[in-house]
Amino acid sequence: MAFEKMIHDAFEESRNNSRLGDTTDEINEIKEYIKNAKKIYVPNKNGIKVKVLNEVLNKYGLPEAEILQINTSTADTSRIPALAKAYMALDQSDADLIIARGRLGIPGSGSLLIFIDNKGRILTCGTSPSHPIHKKSLEQAVYEEACEALEKIGFDKRLKK
Amino acid sequence: MAFEKMIHDAFEESRNNSRLGDTTDEINEIKEYIKNAKKIYVPNKNGIKVKVLNEVLNKYGLPEAEILQINTSTADTSRIPALAKAYMALDQSDADLIIARGRLGIPGSGSLLIFIDNKGRILTCGTSPSHPIHKKSLEQAVYEEACEALEKIGFDKRLKK
Ligand SMILES: Cc1c(O)nc(CC(=O)O)c(C)c1O
Ligand SMILES: Cc1c(O)nc(CC(=O)O)c(C)c1O
Numbered sequence: 106m107a108f109e110k111m112i113h114d115a116f117e118e119s120r121n122n123s124r125l126g127d128t129t130d131e132i133n134e135i136k137e138y139i140k141n142a143k144k145i146y147v148p149n150k151n152g153i154k155v156k157v158l159n160e161v162l163n164k165y166g167l168p169e170a171e172i173l174q175i176n177t178s179t180a181d182t183s184r185i186p187a188l189a190k191a192y193m194a195l196d197q198s199d200a201d202l203i204i205a206r207g208r209l210g211i212p213g214s215g216s217l218l219i220f221i222d223n224k225g226r227i228l229t230c231g232t233s234p235s236h237p238i239h240k241k242s243l244e245q246a247v248y249e250e251a252c253e254a255l256e257k258i259g260f261d262k263r264l265k266k
Numbered sequence: 267m268a269f270e271k272m273i274h275d276a277f278e279e280s281r282n283n284s285r286l287g288d289t290t291d292e293i294n295e296i297k298e299y300i301k302n303a304k305k306i307y308v309p310n311k312n313g314i315k316v317k318v319l320n321e322v323l324n325k326y327g328l329p330e331a332e333i334l335q336i337n338t339s340t341a342d343t344s345r346i347p348a349l350a351k352a353y354m355a356l357d358q359s360d361a362d363l364i365i366a367r368g369r370l371g372i373p374g375s376g377s378l379l380i381f382i383d384n385k386g387r388i389l390t391c392g393t394s395p396s397h398p399i400h401k402k403s404l405e406q407a408v409y410e411e412a413c414e415a416l417e418k419i420g421f422d423k424r425l426k427k
Contacts, residue, residue, distance in 0.1 A: 115373035119342035127396035131374030181280035185388065210388025212276035213292030215418055227346060227371025232393060234418040235288035257376055257395040 108134050112226075135228050135258050139220070142202035145170040148177050148194035157244050158204055161251040166265035173198050180207055187217035188227075195225050202228075206247060218250035229254045269295045273387075296389050296419050300381070303363035306331040309338050309355035318405050319365055322412040327426035334359050341368055348378035349388075356386050363389075367408060379411035390415045 111134040118124035145162075147155045147170045155172040162169055173194050180189035191205035201223040209217040215235040220228040231250030233239055239246060252262070272295040279285035306323075308316045308331045316333040323330055334355050341350035352366035362384040370378040376396045381389040392411030394400055400407060413423070 111374070112372055116343055119339065122339055124342060127369070127374045127376065127398060129398045131372075132396050132398065133374075135372070135374045178280065178283055181285060182277055184386075208288070209391060211273055211292075211296070211383075213272070213288045213294075213296045213419065214388055214390055215288065222372075225345075227375055229375055230370060230393065232391065232418070234420075235293050237288060237290045237293065238418070238420055257393070257399070258374065259395075259399055 108138050132258050136260065138222060138228065139167060139202060142168055144198070144200045145202040145204065146173040146194050146198050146200040147171070147204050148173045148175050148190050150174065150176065153243060154206060154247050157247045158251055161248060161255070164262050165255050165260045170204060173200070177207070185210060185217070187219050191219050191221045192225055195221065204251070206250065216246065216250065218247065218254055220254055229258045231257070269299050293419050297421065299383060299389065300328060300363060303329055305359070305361045306363040306365065307334040307355050307359050307361040308332070308365050309334045309336050309351050311335065311337065314404060315367060315408050318408045319412055322409060322416070325423050326416050326421045331365060338368070346371060346378070348380050352380055352382045353386055356382065365412070367411065377407065377411065379408065379415055381415055390419045392418070
């Protein structure tokens with residue numbers, strides 16, 4: 106429960122107005138949570154995103170994700186489609202980690218790839234501009250967003266951890 | 267109302283399952299919305315973020331932002347602190363554009379700089395890792411996040427637009 110304690114303690118700091126920003130210990134708790142995830146799901150219709158994500162998870166020495174085949178298309182009418190997809194997957198599974206990708210905000214706002222925990226809290230993310238701007242393949246964009254999300258919390262491809 | 271029509275039309279595409287992702291026209295509507303913003307507010311206690319943001323807005327030929335002095339510290343106990351700050355600023359002002367920066371998610375998840383419109387919809391964003399990872403000054407991190415948010419929707423420093 107070091108993870109829950111970390112969240113609890115930071116909450117108290119915020120409440121006391123004594124919070125000075127993130128700490129290395131907090132980042133390490135997020136990394137441990139991801140390393141120890143037993144059920145990682147990726148909501149998706151086809152398997153393209155899952156294949157790419159598993160390539161990335163593998164490169165960083167992390168456990169594999171599974172596809173959760175649910176129709177998330179209604180998420181695109183919500184305020185943060187990527188997050189709506191992640192919540193749908195959480196509510197339809199017993200995952201302890203969800204990785205979801207979709208639009209960031211309004212049409213034209215590009216994409217967001219988001220990691221959430223077993224309670225729907227955001228652990229990390231990666232983003233891309235709209236595809237008409239970056240002109241990359243879906244695979245390449247997902248690949249780079251996932252690397253960004255992991256490197257952001259200190260995972261290192263070369264160390265495989 | 268081209269902006270509202272764009273959002274309406276994309277919503278219909280999503281409802282009909284005919285949506286194929288963002289279009290250049292949509293991105294251009296977001297750019298026009300930002301270019302034409304009359305009241306841009308940045309919620310902040312001190313003026314550091316606003317000073318840096320105005321440097322950036324200036325580099326891209328965009329209108330200046332003003333500080334909105336509200337205490338946003340309770341936002342840090344919410345799920346997406348950066349977004350909570352943006353909503354607070356929206357609800358406490360008559361802004362048509364809010365630029366807010368705060369934590370992305372749980373403690374350790376790093377920072378999110380977000381642009382929202384007059385209804386609280388997300389237009390674009392920039393992110394950074396936690397400061398113990400990137401080791402940049404607050405000024406430098408805010409600067410880079412703001413450039414990322416603007417370049418992501420096609421603004422170009424060299425063209426000043
Ligand atoms: C439904 C949807 C949409 O409209 N836009 C995007 C961003 C993009 O086109 O780059 C995405 C990822 C998406 O899933
Ligand atoms: C309250 C708060 C917090 O705990 N963590 C961060 C991210 C960081 O430290 O890099 C930010 C921006 C913040 O406003």
